[in-house]
Amino acid sequence: MERLEVSELNFYFGFTQILNNINFELNRGEVIGIVGPSGGGKTTLLKLCANLLDVTEGTIKNSFDSSAFAFQDARLLPWKTVIENIMLPIVSQESYKKAYNKACEIALRFGLEQKDFIKYPKDLSGGMRQRVNFARALITKPKLLFLDEPFSALDIGLKRELQDYVLSSCKEFNTSVLFITHDLMEAIRISDKVLLLKSDPGEIIKTYTIDQPKGQRDDKYIFTKTQEFLNDYDVIKTFEIKAIS
Amino acid sequence: MKTIFKIIKDFPWFLWSGWGSIASIFLFLAFWDMGNQLYGDLILPSPKEVISTMITLFTQQDFIDNLLLTIKRGIMGFGVSLTIGTMMGLIAGYFTTASIMSRPIVTILVGIPPIAWIVLAMIWFGFGDMTVMFTVIIASFPIVFVGALQGSRTLEGDLKEMMDSFHISFWQKCKDLYFPHLFSYLFPSWVSALGMSWKIVIMAELLSANDGIGASLAIARSHLDTPTALALVTTMVGVLLFVEYIILEPIKKEVESWRD
Numbered sequence: 001m002e003r004l005e006v007s008e009l010n011f012y013f014g015f016t017q018i019l020n021n022i023n024f025e026l027n028r029g030e031v032i033g034i035v036g037p038s039g040g041g042k043t044t045l046l047k048l049c050a051n052l053l054d055v056t057e058g059t060i061k062n063s064f065d066s067s068a069f070a071f072q073d074a075r076l077l078p079w080k081t082v083i084e085n086i087m088l089p090i091v092s093q094e095s096y097k098k099a100y101n102k103a104c105e106i107a108l109r110f111g112l113e114q115k116d117f118i119k120y121p122k123d124l125s126g127g128m129r130q131r132v133n134f135a136r137a138l139i140t141k142p143k144l145l146f147l148d149e150p151f152s153a154l155d156i157g158l159k160r161e162l163q164d165y166v167l168s169s170c171k172e173f174n175t176s177v178l179f180i181t182h183d184l185m186e187a188i189r190i191s192d193k194v195l196l197l198k199s200d201p202g203e204i205i206k207t208y209t210i211d212q213p214k215g216q217r218d219d220k221y222i223f224t225k226t227q228e229f230l231n232d233y234d235v236i237k238t239f240e241i242k243a244i245s
Numbered sequence: 246m247k248t249i250f251k252i253i254k255d256f257p258w259f260l261w262s263g264w265g266s267i268a269s270i271f272l273f274l275a276f277w278d279m280g281n282q283l284y285g286d287l288i289l290p291s292p293k294e295v296i297s298t299m300i301t302l303f304t305q306q307d308f309i310d311n312l313l314l315t316i317k318r319g320i321m322g323f324g325v326s327l328t329i330g331t332m333m334g335l336i337a338g339y340f341t342t343a344s345i346m347s348r349p350i351v352t353i354l355v356g357i358p359p360i361a362w363i364v365l366a367m368i369w370f371g372f373g374d375m376t377v378m379f380t381v382i383i384a385s386f387p388i389v390f391v392g393a394l395q396g397s398r399t400l401e402g403d404l405k406e407m408m409d410s411f412h413i414s415f416w417q418k419c420k421d422l423y424f425p426h427l428f429s430y431l432f433p434s435w436v437s438a439l440g441m442s443w444k445i446v447i448m449a450e451l452l453s454a455n456d457g458i459g460a461s462l463a464i465a466r467s468h469l470d471t472p473t474a475l476a477l478v479t480t481m482v483g484v485l486l487f488v489e490y491i492i493l494e495p496i497k498k499e500v501e502s503w504r505d
Contacts, residue, residue: 069407
């Protein structure tokens, strides 16, 4: 069984402790959302899991054969066109023609149009860049997908559209997703488990399991669940939500 | 390869887009002719006379030899400063200490006027090739060096991290990340260093050589031969315009199409 297992993970930048005793596991096909306030070490945790930072204390075992990362800022190569950016992860493994066709296919799926294919990132809107970012991450058909607040700068319609793309490809390829967000509703909509990470130092103080299958979560369910979360003492404390008097 | 093909394919369109520039050049010629009518032939010969002198010059073998010699000196000096400047700049940019240390040295080098270098070079190397080339090298080196230094200092960690997240090989990283990034800094600095080299080579020849276009200019001055002097200047500008607009501009347009 492929899984990502994080145990007793601590992390420091200099003398500042960023993460403290993090333990969780992510199984095949599972979606885990990490929520917490900004600056709480969420991105650091994700980068550690994706092996972009070196683990110094504790262990991270990753037995997925492939993974991809979608960043909050799209990080497209400015000197490459949309299609060239999308095919970047596979261009050295497959023939150019094959990689190109694959990139076109996935670009269309992510709502990009034929006329956009030869544009450079400077000519794209923020939303389009994020579509390219997702297409690039998913072109490798990764078994494990890391998402670093990729929906945060998008409007509601586009946010939902891209979330649905991610959900449908999870279903299709049985992809596992580890994503971070500060949006509780987003976490409730797409994850199986939600980890609440408090800051200074980052520590998982609660794990919520959302039982309702993803396909059956309608708006009403999400609103009720979000409300429930917002009344949770730990959530209030972690996000420092002030009561309206 | 694809890029080269595209540059050639777009070339006629590029030429067609040059009408505006040609019009402004003709406007310049018109003002020049007005100057001629005001001040007379000795002070400012008419463009027509200068162009006909230029044509006669081009029929003389020793002028062609001088022109080629100047071009050779310019290219050799530029080539040396391009190679050394690029390499040293890239290396210096890689190390923080080296880049901080090189800053004041570059300021000193830029601050010393080329004419001072010519004097020193004449003392060190005497009259001839070496003095001219040395001056060209020393004057264009800081431009290339600073370009390369900035290129390697600004290599982005974010994009590298993105490439690491896809387990992209080192060679592909060089090809798709490092090279395009560095080139976008190097190319403009090479272009301005080339322009600089061309101006310096003529100045250095004028003062410290017996041959080359610069020396011919010195002779024209001593004979008070204004038409020849202006014909030489026009030739120099013509070479620069040719290199800049016909050779470099289409390349620049193509390789920098991704920029804002």
